[in-house]
Amino acid sequence: MNRVEATIFAASEPVGRETLARIVGRSCSIDLLIDDIREELRGRPYDLVAVAGGWKHLTRPAYADAIRAAVGASERTVDLTxxxxxxxxxxxxxxxxxxxxxxxxxxxxxxxxxxxxxxxxxxxxxxxxxxxxxxxxxxxxxxxxxxxxxxxxxxxxxxxxxxxxxxxxxxxxxxxxxxxxxxxxx
Missing domain, CATH: 1.10.10.10 (Winged helix-like DNA-binding domain superfamily/Winged helix DNA-binding domain)
Known part of the structure; x- marks a missing residue:
């Protein structure tokens, strides 16, 4: 479980199922590991989220204003008309x-x-x-x-x-x- 969480934490892009299976073995249930990690993160200001075909650590929306106040707007955010x-x-x-x-x-x-x-x-x-x-x-x-x-x-x-x-x-x-x-x- 720690290897999966560490890999997702260190990755700049969402980590897919195949990558995680290489880390823990094909016989291990990725979904159960993700569920266990998410349970451990309950109440923390960040979560493990399924996004773009993989998993990524993301802060919870409730903390968006605090993060913006501390570090400014994300440079990734796209301004759209x-x-x-x-x-x-x-x-x-x-x-x-x-x-x-x-x-x-x-x-x-x-x-x-x-x-x-x-x-x-x-x-x-x-x-x-x-x-x-x-x-x-x-x-x-x-x-x-x-x-x-x-x-x-x-x-x-x-x-x-x-x-x-x-x-x-x-x-x-x-x-x-x-x-x-x-x-x-x-």
Missing amino acids: HSEVLVLMCVAYFQPITRGELSSFFGKEISRDLIGHLRGAKLIASGPRSPTPGAPYTYVTTKEFLLEFGLDTLRDLPDFEALEDAGLLSKDKLLAGEVLPEFSID
């Missing part, structure tokens, strides 16, 4: 997706600069070429996207249907280019 957040949301839910499809969602051209900023932040990357005429590039989210938003996999995104039921999103409105005014693309 409202428009970039909306486009990123569409990429996450509808990937692989082309820039043209994104533009039709919003009823307005999505600029190469906006896509470039999301690519520069390593939140999206090129996906497979679209089978449509001209074979445009598609975009998909990245491992850095999962890390930035604390997700283990895309299945951890909020359920789209639940968001629709709560009145927060409407796939039909997105597809029709009728984004709510307070969520419009700049």
Whole structure:
């Protein structure tokens, strides 16, 4: 258990199941070890979290203000505009997706600069070429996207249907280019 915890603590990236299996042997239950470590960390200001296909030590959200006050904002934190957040949301839910499809969602051209900023932040990357005429590039989210938003996999995104039921999103409105005014693309 200590070897697993030490390895995860020392790693700069999430540590995957295969790496941990090499440390403790394939016959050992990684999930039970992780559960035991998490139990020992209960009440501590940090936890062992499944993120981006592995495990990583992360501080608990309750301590975010104290950490910011002590050391400032994380240099990893990405500053996104409202428009970039909306486009990123569409990429996450509808990937692989082309820039043209994104533009039709919003009823307005999505600029190469906006896509470039999301690519520069390593939140999206090129996906497979679209089978449509001209074979445009598609975009998909990245491992850095999962890390930035604390997700283990895309299945951890909020359920789209639940968001629709709560009145927060409407796939039909997105597809029709009728984004709510307070969520419009700049």
